Amino acid sequence: MRRSLALTAVALVAALIPATRAGAAVTSAQATVFAPSPVQTLGRQDLTDAKDADLPVFAAAYRRVTLTDLDGSGALAGRYVAVKSATGKAATLVDGAFPAWHRDSDQFEQVMGYYWVTTAQLYLQHLGFGSNLRPVNQRQIELRIDQYGGDNSFFRDDKANITLGKGGVDDGEDAEVIVHEYGHSVQDGQVPGFGTTLESGAIGEAFGDYLAVAVTSWATGAPTLTPEACVADWDSTSYTSTTPHCLRRLDGNKHYPADVIGEVHADGEIWSRALWDIRGALGDTHATTLIVEAQFAFAAETTFAAAARATVDAAQRLYGATAAAAARSAFTARGLL
Numbered sequence: 633m634r635r636s637l638a639l640t641a642v643a644l645v646a647a648l649i650p651a652t653r654a655g656a657a658v659t660s661a662q663a664t665v666f667a668p669s670p671v672q673t674l675g676r677q678d679l680t681d682a683k684d685a686d687l688p689v690f691a692a693a694y695r696r697v698t699l700t701d702l703d704g705s706g707a708l709a710g711r712y713v714a715v716k717s718a719t720g721k722a723a724t725l726v727d728g729a730f731p732a733w734h735r736d737s738d739q740f741e742q743v744m745g746y747y748w749v750t751t752a753q754l755y756l757q758h759l760g761f762g763s764n765l766r767p768v769n770q771r772q773i774e775l776r777i778d779q780y781g782g783d784n785s786f787f788r789d790d791k792a793n794i795t796l797g798k799g800g801v802d803d804g805e806d807a808e809v810i811v812h813e814y815g816h817s818v819q820d821g822q823v824p825g826f827g828t829t830l831e832s833g834a835i836g837e838a839f840g841d842y843l844a845v846a847v848t849s850w851a852t853g854a855p856t857l858t859p860e861a862c863v864a865d866w867d868s869t870s871y872t873s874t875t876p877h878c879l880r881r882l883d884g885n886k887h888y889p890a891d892v893i894g895e896v897h898a899d900g901e902i903w904s905r906a907l908w909d910i911r912g913a914l915g916d917t918h919a920t921t922l923i924v925e926a927q928f929a930f931a932a933e934t935t936f937a938a939a940a941r942a943t944v945d946a947a948q949r950l951y952g953a954t955a956a957a958a959a960r961s962a963f964t965a966r967g968l969l
């Protein structure tokens with residue numbers, strides 16, 4: 633009797649609120665993160681991993697935020713991501729909130745993964761993807777944190793999952809590393825199997841870098857203490873010696889084909905500079921909307937030139953001739969058109 637009453641209530645709620653998945657109790661909870669990283673927040677290029685120690689200097693970089701779209705289980709699982717950690721106990725709610733774990737706790741990177749994947753998806757939705765434009769990657773991906781030695785994170789398109797490594801600075805401590813990986817998930821969601829050739833792979837790396845900057849600037853404001861074009865300011869302190877520390881930048885000056893070296897991350901800096909210039913000309917909202925919309929039309933093994941043409945076409949379709957000219961100019965400046 634009680635069970636059938638409960639089922640009726642769930643069915644009624646689902647009928648009244650069609651946007652809510654039947655039976656899925658979606659909730660929010662407070663948690664503590666870096667937003668997006670201590671280097672960017674504090675403007676200190678001298679920070680080092682210090683073997684994962686929670687030194688006093690980091691105190692001012694923590695932010696209390698609201699995790700949304702949780703599934704109500706008390707774990708870090710929700711509409712867009714489920715966190716699976718191979719290191720440490722799984723984070724769980726305590727009295728309705730996630731405790732204020734800091735960087736020396738395994739649970740901190742788990743919370744970071746949940747928050748930043750969800751924030752990246754909400755950024756895409758704020759652009760209109762899933763409302764006036766078709767949805768982009770609105771699926772639950774799996775995010776794993778692995779204690780393996782290498783300093784690398786990667787996206788596996790066979791399982792729609794992201795793995796964050798713990799080499800050097802834990803990758804999960806830098807929102808821009810997390811969102812970069814989510815960029816691969818986005819492109820795989822749009823074009824399954826995207827990015828297996830050199831040029832399509834370079835576009836994948838470039839888009840991940842671009843999305844990392846766009847999402848973190850949207851969520852926390854454009855940085856004033858570090859260059860906005862710098863990607864992964866915190867993670868890269870482990871493997872770069874010059875300052876500002878950047879894994880890569882969006883505002884480099886590489887040109888096609890002279891600067892192609894046959895490595896997807898390096899060659900991606902040709903493409904990401906074009907995206908950066910489109911954003912500079914049209915602003916974040918129009919630029920990212922047309923860039924993401926264009927990707928639906930990319931072949932899985934697209935060339936730079938074909939993808940550039942598709943992006944100009946999307947600019948024309950969405951915003952007209954002036955936007956198309958700005959996109960064309962950005963790609964021409966790189967030698968891509």
Ligand SMILES: [Ca+2]
Pocket residue numbers: 684735736737740741802805
């Ligand atoms: Ca850590």
Ligand SMILES: [Ca+2]
Pocket residue numbers: 783784797798799800801802803867870
């Ligand atoms: Ca790292």
Ligand SMILES: [Ca+2]
Pocket residue numbers: 672808845859860861862863864865
């Ligand atoms: Ca940055």
Ligand SMILES: [Zn+2]
Pocket residue numbers: 812813816836837840
């Ligand atoms: Zn990548």
